[in-house]
Amino acid sequence: MTSREVARSPDGCQEPGEEASDAPADEVAGAYELAGAYELAGAYELHVNGTVRTVEDAWLGESLLYVLRERLGLSGAKNACEQGECGSCSVLLDDVVVCACCVLAVDAIGSHVETVEGVTERGVAADVQAALLAAGGVQCGFCTPGFVVAVYDLLRRRPDAGELEVREALSGNLCRCTGYGRILEAVRTVQEERSGAAV
Amino acid sequence: MPRSSAPTVTRPRAGARLGAGVGADAARPDGVPKARGEFAFSSDLWMDGMLWGKTLRSPHVSARIVAVDPSPALAIPGVRAVVTAADVPGRPTYGLEVPDQPVFASEVVRYHGEPVAAVAADHPEAARAAARAIEVVYEPLEPVVDAERALEAPPLHPDGNLFRHLVIRHGDLEATGDVVVEGSYVVGMQDQAFMGPESGLAVPAEDGGIDLYVATQWLHVDRDQIAESLGMPPERVRLHLAGVGGAFGGREDVSLQIHLCLLALGTGRPVKMVYSRDESFFGHVHRHPAKMWFRHHATRGGDLVKVEARIVLDGGAYLSSSNAVVSNAACFAPGPYRVPNALIDAYAVRTNNPPCGAMRGFGAVQVCYGHEAQMDKLAAALGMDPVELRLRNALERFDRLVTGQVLTGAVPVRECIRAAMAHPLPPAPSPLDPPMARPGGAGLTADHADVRRGVGVAVSVKNVAYSEGFDDYATARVRLEVGVGGEPVATVVAATAEVGQGFVTLAQQIVREELGVAGVLLAPAGTTDIGSAGSSSASRQTWMSGGAIQLACAAIRRQLIARAAASWGCAESSLEWDAAEVVHEGTGERLGLAALLAHGAVEAEHEYHHRPTVPLDADGQGDAHLSVMVAAHRAVVDVDPGLGLVKVVQVATGQDVGRALNPTQVTGQIEGGIAQGIGLAVMEEIVLDEGRVKNPSFTDYLVPTTLDMPAVAATFVEEPEPDAPYGAKGVGEPPAISSGPAVLAAIRDATGMALTRAPVRPEDIALAGAAPLSVASGQPR
Numbered sequence: 001m002t003s004r005e006v007a008r009s010p011d012g013c014q015e016p017g018e019e020a021s022d023a024p025a026d027e028v029a030g031a032y033e034l035a036g037a038y039e040l041a042g043a044y045e046l047h048v049n050g051t052v053r054t055v056e057d058a059w060l061g062e063s064l065l066y067v068l069r070e071r072l073g074l075s076g077a078k079n080a081c082e083q084g085e086c087g088s089c090s091v092l093l094d095d096v097v098v099c100a101c102c103v104l105a106v107d108a109i110g111s112h113v114e115t116v117e118g119v120t121e122r123g124v125a126a127d128v129q130a131a132l133l134a135a136g137g138v139q140c141g142f143c144t145p146g147f148v149v150a151v152y153d154l155l156r157r158r159p160d161a162g163e164l165e166v167r168e169a170l171s172g173n174l175c176r177c178t179g180y181g182r183i184l185e186a187v188r189t190v191q192e193e194r195s196g197a198a199v
Numbered sequence: 200m201p202r203s204s205a206p207t208v209t210r211p212r213a214g215a216r217l218g219a220g221v222g223a224d225a226a227r228p229d230g231v232p233k234a235r236g237e238f239a240f241s242s243d244l245w246m247d248g249m250l251w252g253k254t255l256r257s258p259h260v261s262a263r264i265v266a267v268d269p270s271p272a273l274a275i276p277g278v279r280a281v282v283t284a285a286d287v288p289g290r291p292t293y294g295l296e297v298p299d300q301p302v303f304a305s306e307v308v309r310y311h312g313e314p315v316a317a318v319a320a321d322h323p324e325a326a327r328a329a330a331r332a333i334e335v336v337y338e339p340l341e342p343v344v345d346a347e348r349a350l351e352a353p354p355l356h357p358d359g360n361l362f363r364h365l366v367i368r369h370g371d372l373e374a375t376g377d378v379v380v381e382g383s384y385v386v387g388m389q390d391q392a393f394m395g396p397e398s399g400l401a402v403p404a405e406d407g408g409i410d411l412y413v414a415t416q417w418l419h420v421d422r423d424q425i426a427e428s429l430g431m432p433p434e435r436v437r438l439h440l441a442g443v444g445g446a447f448g449g450r451e452d453v454s455l456q457i458h459l460c461l462l463a464l465g466t467g468r469p470v471k472m473v474y475s476r477d478e479s480f481f482g483h484v485h486r487h488p489a490k491m492w493f494r495h496h497a498t499r500g501g502d503l504v505k506v507e508a509r510i511v512l513d514g515g516a517y518l519s520s521s522n523a524v525v526s527n528a529a530c531f532a533p534g535p536y537r538v539p540n541a542l543i544d545a546y547a548v549r550t551n552n553p554p555c556g557a558m559r560g561f562g563a564v565q566v567c568y569g570h571e572a573q574m575d576k577l578a579a580a581l582g583m584d585p586v587e588l589r590l591r592n593a594l595e596r597f598d599r600l601v602t603g604q605v606l607t608g609a610v611p612v613r614e615c616i617r618a619a620m621a622h623p624l625p626p627a628p629s630p631l632d633p634p635m636a637r638p639g640g641a642g643l644t645a646d647h648a649d650v651r652r653g654v655g656v657a658v659s660v661k662n663v664a665y666s667e668g669f670d671d672y673a674t675a676r677v678r679l680e681v682g683v684g685g686e687p688v689a690t691v692v693a694a695t696a697e698v699g700q701g702f703v704t705l706a707q708q709i710v711r712e713e714l715g716v717a718g719v720l721l722a723p724a725g726t727t728d729i730g731s732a733g734s735s736s737a738s739r740q741t742w743m744s745g746g747a748i749q750l751a752c753a754a755i756r757r758q759l760i761a762r763a764a765a766s767w768g769c770a771e772s773s774l775e776w777d778a779a780e781v782v783h784e785g786t787g788e789r790l791g792l793a794a795l796l797a798h799g800a801v802e803a804e805h806e807y808h809h810r811p812t813v814p815l816d817a818d819g820q821g822d823a824h825l826s827v828m829v830a831a832h833r834a835v836v837d838v839d840p841g842l843g844l845v846k847v848v849q850v851a852t853g854q855d856v857g858r859a860l861n862p863t864q865v866t867g868q869i870e871g872g873i874a875q876g877i878g879l880a881v882m883e884e885i886v887l888d889e890g891r892v893k894n895p896s897f898t899d900y901l902v903p904t905t906l907d908m909p910a911v912a913a914t915f916v917e918e919p920e921p922d923a924p925y926g927a928k929g930v931g932e933p934p935a936i937s938s939g940p941a942v943l944a945a946i947r948d949a950t951g952m953a954l955t956r957a958p959v960r961p962e963d964i965a966l967a968g969a970a971p972l973s974v975a976s977g978q979p980r
């Protein structure tokens with residue numbers, strides 16, 4: 001092959017995995033501006049872990065995960081994929097577990113956001129955290145904050161969930177270190193402890 | 200989880216003296232911050248005024264670079280710097296074994312995703328846009344993506360296309376057996392897929408040097424490679440281990456390290472870079488895909504006579520650790536069996552595919568798919584039970600590998616097999632099972648009537664630590680002093696990379712065991728204050744850094760005994776260490792740590808070298824390995840052959856651990872390793888189309904979830920390793936080796952199909968005609 005080309009995909013994304021095109025550079029830049037990613041959102045407020053936080057000079061395209069981690073200093077929610085596939089960024093948005101990477105920060109205006117830091121501070125998942133540690137469910141720990149949020153949420157909704165239901169409920173949280181055995185054991189431990197305490 | 204000792208050993212009760220000494224289930228020191236979300240991973244780093252880095256990567260598999268114009272990128276507001284090959288002041292290349300990989304491609308790109316430039320900007324989006332805006336004119340070339348073809352093709356690199364050709368000639372090469380079975384096998388490209396993306400923060404220092412906070416497996420070799428490319432003395436390049444979100448071999452090579460340092464030095468500002476998940480798939484080496492042919496010869500009675508093999512590993516565009524991977528593949532091609540005669544031909548080849556290097560199991564994984572399928576074939580041809588055949592040929596202590604090396608350590612192959620088989624089988628599939636428990640899971644696709652159960656067994660062997668004459672060592676320093684509360688406190692300084700495996704826990708356990716102190720602090724790992732610990736790979740740190748800490752503690756005890764001797768005015772020989780005190784054998788007098796440390800702290804450093812190994816000779820013979828680890832796995836699967844769907848129901852294992860220093864952590868390694876083994880067997884593969892990566896995301900590259908992972912039943916086989924500290928072997932890799940081949944054997948058993956390729960894809964089952972049962976099956980029910 002001898003053809004010369006400027007390798008660039010239609011949106012200017014010169015990343016692998018995309019076919020090259022020869023769209024001129026200025027056209028590409030124009031398309032980019034149209035996408036709105038660079039527009040400033042103006043200052044806005046987010047309700048995070050029970051307090052009102054002001055976000056300034058943010059771009060409109062920033063995810064809730066980015067704003068939490070990089071603008072509000074809450075790095076508990078992790079960024080293993082930023083594609084909604086791993087659950088490491090799990091937070092509660094109006095009490096529902098969401099992937100913070102898939103929520104625009106500005107869409108969270110007016111909602112209550114709770115991160116693993118908030119869950120920790122309220123102490124509502126202390127037994128989940130302790131059980132994860134005791135069972136050996138934490139290795140590198142990158143998945144752990146996401147699991148803490150997901151297990152906390154599962155067990156308050158479905159305290160008696162059977163094994164298959166637990167597995168299904170947690171199947172959106174990837175862990176590459178543990179093979180899940182110790183994590184699932186921790187869930188069982190919490191279920192037993194809580195049901196024992198309830199009797 | 201059931202846990203029992205092998206018949207060969209009694210489990211020592213060490214650690215009983217102190218709750219968290221060696222052998223106890225001590226808690227991870229980093230556990231609480233990790234569970235609270237407070238632990239700082241490399242992607243969590245933040246500094247005032249920092250910039251964001253982004254790499255520009257080649258969209259082509261193979262191309263000539265005609266021109267690179269960074270000016271459109273520099274015109275974007277907030278963009279502070281663009282660096283290309285022209286900006287590398289020192290050595291333009293890097294590499295673990297040989298520096299054959301460009302920091303940035305300059306004349307040619309040799310794989311899809313090769314770095315061409317990097318930018319730093321105020322905001323990650325500006326950096327991303329700037330990387331896209333750099334104008335690169337490429338002249339695409341025809342890629343060479345087949346390893347066999349590459350052997351004949353014109354060189355893709357000045358170093359040529361053959362990384363290494365290793366031949367093992369052992370015994371009588373003319374020997375033949377009464378029964379001969381032959382087969383060809385293929386293993387796809389697996390990704391480490393650690394959860395914490397490549398990331399780091401580079402901070403320019405006042406002395407003109409650089410501080411780099413980064414997630415890596417081996418701080419000192421990173422530093423040396425960075426320093427070469429920056430043209431700086433190594434001491435001006437200071438590496439600090441940032442929190443590592445898993446590694447599995449994928450952080451052994453340099454990824455963003457040099458790029459980050461160049462950007463920080465170029466801008467005079469701290470620069471942070473975090474790979475997106477897509478980029479992570481392009482940013483690190485993968486497990487070598489393999490094409491393998493085996494011919495096994497045996498006597499009528501089932502004794503192995505000879506193993507012949509031809510193994511071709513696709514190393515991708517750059518060398519990385521291919522030379523060592525292919526050595527393992529060759530040495531362990533016969534598996535954990537006594538093989539008197541062998542002819543093994545192994546190649547690692549350069550192609551235009553993504554570079555391949557270290558991943559958990561390192562060469563032993565690929566060949567295990569071959570040798571274990573062959574053992575089943577042989578059992579079928581002999582009409583013998585496959586487990587019996589394995590037990591009959593199992594390596595034992597003082598047997599030889601096909602490299603001629605006599606195995607002087609523990610080799611409990613039979614015990615591992617028996618321990619795996621001893622676990623009860625799960626109940627048979629029932630129409631009453633919830634549909635979600637069937638193949639296809641939550642898709643609810645399989646009918647009970649279509650489900651077939653299969654059982655398979657596989658066994659593996661692999662070296663621990665570095666081989667072939669490599670000067671493998673680890674350094675550690677321990678300081679013992681009176682802490683602020685008046686209690687004795689030990690501090691461990693080591694550059695050992697904690698990547699999730701739990702070395703930090705073991706370090707504390709070892710010091711508690713050796714010095715009897717409860718308080719053990721771990722200094723942050725870095726290159727500034729201590730020598731190399733070697734890599735957190737090859738299952739070596741428990742032995743190597745563990746050994747360094749143990750012997751540093753022993754030196755501290757000697758110093759304390761000398762202090763006691765001086766204070767009592769007696770000979771050191773009349774004194775003994777007992778728990779946390781020095782005892783006078785004659786008088787029975789005792790001096791505790793508080794008194795001994797009253798004169799100030801004691802400190803000792805130890806550089807631990809393992810027994811030297813030697814390079815393999817021209818016939819692939821020599822004592823190239825320190826020791827071996829073995830494991831056996833039995834997998835139970837349910838298959839819906841019509842849909843091609845597989846559900847792994849149970850994996851049982853017996854693993855040779857030497858001695859379990861922290862049983863909970865060992866269990867975690869076993870379960871996690873099995874998950875990665877299952878992944879390679881049934882779902883994980885980087886799909887390439889003419890060298891182009893088709894699935895760089897967790898949407899398309901599937902790693903096992905809670906729904907894919909079965910119950911694991913594990914037995915530790917504890918036969919202490921004579922040379923190793925506390926008799927403990929490494930435990931990280933074996934579970935990732937034979938677990939996958941056991942799953943494949945189980946699928947063969949369920950379907951009667953030959954299935955010679957890993958991973959098994961649904962279409963391999965659903966679209967293939969069933970092969971004759973007699974050839975492929977023969978696994979125990």
Ligand code: FES
Nearest residue numbers: 082084086087101
């Ligand atoms: S980072 Fe949000 S799902 Fe992976």
Ligand code: FES
Nearest residue numbers: 140143175176177
């Ligand atoms: S502990 Fe490492 S990803 Fe779960």
